[in-house]
């Protein structure tokens with residue numbers, strides 16, 4: 001196959017990562033390859049959108065890392081402010097406010113709507129997500145508009161936005177260039193895009209190889225370095241304003257599961273639901289890149 005970023009053929013195999021969820025596939029592992037031309041690292045057989053939708057089922061969004069608490073009446077419980085998802089969202093809103101005072105937001109891969117909630121006063125807007133469970137939660141509990149479906153085929157009916165966000169989303173698509181081109185077409189002149197992706201060029205990723213905690217196809221299928229992320233943003237008409245590696249809040253339960261995966265003791269760890277394990281802890285392995293970019297004047301570069 002050809003590289004999803006530069007379009008050329010010729011790649012080297014870096015890792016074979018065992019499949020965990022769907023052993024019915026003809027291959028027992030995913031091939032993670034690096035383009036010999038532009039250096040982009042990607043999964044050679046990414047899942048299609050129906051397979052992606054199956055990954056983000058109810059269990060994903062009810063996990064301690066994603067869930068927003070609701071009370072018995074089905075309304076949002078005040079303890080949402082202490083969840084990992086909301087604390088990350090608050091920090092990200094503060095970052096965006098350094099670049100924009102206000103404006104209309106599109107949150108791609110909005111999940112349960114934690115970011116829409118934290119951003120609502122400054123950047124009111126809507127979310128898009130492939131998960132019907134997530135979209136229905138956002139509408140029913142938070143009252144925000146959502147579009148349910150694959151971002152690439154979703155119709156925004158001529159809408160344009162001042163801010164587009166993709167938190168932990170771009171690395172999940174096998175065609176990041178097409179996604180970023182579509183984002184660019186939805187932005188007003190001078191509008192900003194903010195996103196996070198795992199950094200396969202980080203010390204942690206290089207030291208751990210295929211055992212890196214974010215080497216998790218099919219959840220992650222596009223693996224950026226700082227250089228390849230800047231490259232694809234440039235190709236799709238963006239100018240990078242901010243690129244750093246801040247940490248993030250994770251739930252204690254999430255941290256325990258990650259450590260169990262790394263230490264190969266996963267089978268002894270079950271899904272914890274105790275409130276203590278929902279506690280948010282700030283972690284920074286410096287292997288996740290946060291970017292704020294602006295729609296460049298002159299639009300998308302011809303490539």
Ligand SMILES: [Zn+2]
Nearest residue numbers: 003006035038
């Ligand atoms: Zn390439």
